[in-house]
Amino acid sequence: MMRTPGGRLAVLSRKPAGQLAISGGRTIDCGSFLADATAWAERLPDRPYAINLCVDRYLFLVGFIAVVLRGQCNLLLPGRQPGTIHEALRSFPDAWLLHDGAVELPDAIALGISHGSASAAHVGAIPDVPGAQTAAIVFTSGSTGAPQPMRKSWHTLVEGARVNAGYVSGDAAGGGGLVATVPPWHMYGLEWSVLFPLVADWTIYCDEAFFPADIRVALGKLPGPRVLVSTPLHLRAIVKSRLRFPRVDTVLCATAPLDSGLARDVEQLLSTHVLEIYGCSEAGSLAYRWPVRDAAWRFFREIDAEMSGGRVRVCAAHLAETVQLADTLEFQTDGRFSLRGRDGDMVKIGGRRASLSELNNRLLALEGVDDGIVFYPPSFGLEDSGRLSALVVSVSRSAEDIRQELATVVDNVFMPRPIRLVDGLPRSDAGKLRREDLLKLLHVERGRA
Amino acid sequence: MNHEEHRLAALIVDVLNLEDIRPEDIEPTEPLFDGGLNLDSIDALEIAVAVAQSYGVHLRAEDEETKSVFATLRSLSEYIERQVSLRQAS
Structure with a gap:
């Protein structure tokens, strides 16, 4: 230069x-x-x-x-x-x-x-x-x-x-x-x-x-x-x-x-x-x-x-x-x-990087969302275009409603697809969520949908 | 939804793994991208590849037309049909 x-x-x-x-x-x-x-x-x-x-x-x-x-x-x-x-x-x-x-x-x-x-x-x-x-x-x-x-x-x-x-x-x-x-x-x-x-x-x-x-x-x-x-x-x-x-x-x-x-x-x-x-x-x-x-x-x-x-x-x-x-x-x-x-918290989709904990904070910050988690779908990592999934507990809001509000602050590529409403998350006594339990729940809810 | 639109909708649902959605759920005149299915540019690329493989039609963003072509299931389906018949005529 x-x-x-x-x-x-x-x-x-x-x-x-x-x-x-x-x-x-x-x-x-x-x-x-x-x-x-x-x-x-x-x-x-x-x-x-x-x-x-x-x-x-x-x-x-x-x-x-x-x-x-x-x-x-x-x-x-x-x-x-x-x-x-x-x-x-x-x-x-x-x-x-x-x-x-x-x-x-x-x-x-x-x-x-x-x-x-x-x-x-x-x-x-x-x-x-x-x-x-x-x-x-x-x-x-x-x-x-x-x-x-x-x-x-x-x-x-x-x-x-x-x-x-x-x-x-x-x-x-x-x-x-x-x-x-x-x-x-x-x-x-x-x-x-x-x-x-x-x-x-x-x-x-x-x-x-x-x-x-x-x-x-x-x-x-x-x-x-x-x-x-x-x-x-x-x-x-x-x-x-x-x-x-x-x-x-x-x-x-x-x-x-x-x-x-x-x-x-x-x-x-x-x-x-x-x-x-x-x-x-x-x-x-x-x-x-x-x-x-x-x-x-x-x-x-x-x-x-x-x-x-x-x-x-x-x-x-x-x-x-x-x-x-x-x-x-x-x-x-x-x-x-x-x-x-x-670093396990980072996800990369379509060349963009985001933090899972940030995405989770965004989800939990929505009014009417009582609990929820954004996580990797089972196929994640095989294809660059793999998408995230979300399980959400809410009595007052629909999945579509949540999706629309989340989309105003989250880049499209990181939008969970699907977002599923569940009665509760399978948290352990310490409040932790195990990946196998989440996948099981996602699978059950898929069958029900 | 006509037969060609249904075929294209099935292709889109399949290639994008839209497991919540059945092909017949896609409203032919609703926006595919802003609102509607809320698809993004990665999805557009996936759709373009699938359309090239299934119909031999190559979409281009540079064409002023393409933005309107990608607007709805109906516009995309009509565009593909036009391109296919043009090719057959030539």
């Missing part, structure tokens, strides 16, 4: 003439992007925190940088539910809403941004901002349950992106094209589809790339080499689609364990190699493996890992502090490692 005096870092550190994005079918070069971002930056409300709710990837990127240029901070929420937005506004009362018209907004100060509507200012030099500025706050479910805000300095974001870029660009320093199937507001998507093209000469495809047929079109529109940033869920859909795809140089996969058989199928279909990325919201991407060749993971060279009291802690030049990992790692003598399970 180009360092400027006073610890300032440029918002773009790549060749300014290059193509940054494809959006609305048009190619957008770095200069037009900077003109968009600086023009919007001048129009932002004068407040410290912007809840960035943009869904369009290009507008998210423009908004993100406009907020940073203005000296403000992007709040990146885990979901887009009205209750989630309300909670963020309660925790950050001086926040405002940055959006692109795709999300239902509560009553708060808001600014909608759109394509090509800011006055196109000519930008001379590439602007820079203090590296120490908090550019984004992302939220993760901490082990205590409540979402924990994690502050990311501009320095951490850009230096981290540069580390990441080194693992895919390699000899392709001339750049290429990126397609991401993951949203830009979670850490994995933020790093690889928003920050990566700011530090390397790559073009990010910003139109739809969700369904296999969209992904195929996206890949076809990009210059090579091509990188696909994706998840096991999307890769499985790609393989099952039986479509033909352009050649992809590297597929990155994260958010859930990737089966090596699926990795092999993807490598064949896309004439590619699939790298699986390991990381966490607290520290970003940390390690990689090539699942068809080697089941073991390697930390990026820039990451230092150490064991401490049975837990692994990582540090790096771009991280503000040491991060303790929630996973149990088993090291080999050469430093490679295997993942040995996660």
Whole structure:
């Protein structure tokens, strides 16, 4: 990263003439992007925190940088539910809403941004901002349950992106094209589809790339080499689609364990190699493996890992502090490692992480709910799309009623399916619930339904 | 609910493991996503894959049409029928 005096870092550190994005079918070069971002930056409300709710990837990127240029901070929420937005506004009362018209907004100060509507200012030099500025706050479910805000300095974001870029660009320093199937507001998507093209000469495809047929079109529109940033869920859909795809140089996969058989199928279909990325919201991407060749993971060279009291802690030049990992790692003598399970409270569905105790607290907080539990269904862990189940004791409310209220504060992927009303939970004398008893009860109630 | 809608509803119930719901419970004109069955984007992906495998029809989010196509069971069923007959005609 180009360092400027006073610890300032440029918002773009790549060749300014290059193509940054494809959006609305048009190619957008770095200069037009900077003109968009600086023009919007001048129009932002004068407040410290912007809840960035943009869904369009290009507008998210423009908004993100406009907020940073203005000296403000992007709040990146885990979901887009009205209750989630309300909670963020309660925790950050001086926040405002940055959006692109795709999300239902509560009553708060808001600014909608759109394509090509800011006055196109000519930008001379590439602007820079203090590296120490908090550019984004992302939220993760901490082990205590409540979402924990994690502050990311501009320095951490850009230096981290540069580390990441080194693992895919390699000899392709001339750049290429990126397609991401993951949203830009979670850490994995933020790093690889928003920050990566700011530090390397790559073009990010910003139109739809969700369904296999969209992904195929996206890949076809990009210059090579091509990188696909994706998840096991999307890769499985790609393989099952039986479509033909352009050649992809590297597929990155994260958010859930990737089966090596699926990795092999993807490598064949896309004439590619699939790298699986390991990381966490607290520290970003940390390690990689090539699942068809080697089941073991390697930390990026820039990451230092150490064991401490049975837990692994990582540090790096771009991280503000040491991060303790929630996973149990088993090291080999050469430093490679295997993942040995996660903290039992955490669930991961569709690439998003949540705390079971938080979900339970949400359920129990509903009026008229006397007792209840959210837990793993029997098949959980086999498929990334496995869902949670809930058993609820309530005399005054229906399961449908409970579902509707819960949906205002819980991300759809974590919504229990089914929610079953029961007369009581099989709690032991100590108040504990045994998994076998819950599954039995779920089974009995299923038979009755 | 016509025959084609019932076939598609059965496919959706099966692929999404909607064990609480029978195919005939899905109201053809109710929203599939916001409200209604309360499906999400993961479900959309699962449905798209199942539709590709069962009908050979590939849904795209980029088509302006797709948002309205995914609106209800009826709109999705009609879209699939149109695509299938277009393919047969060509």
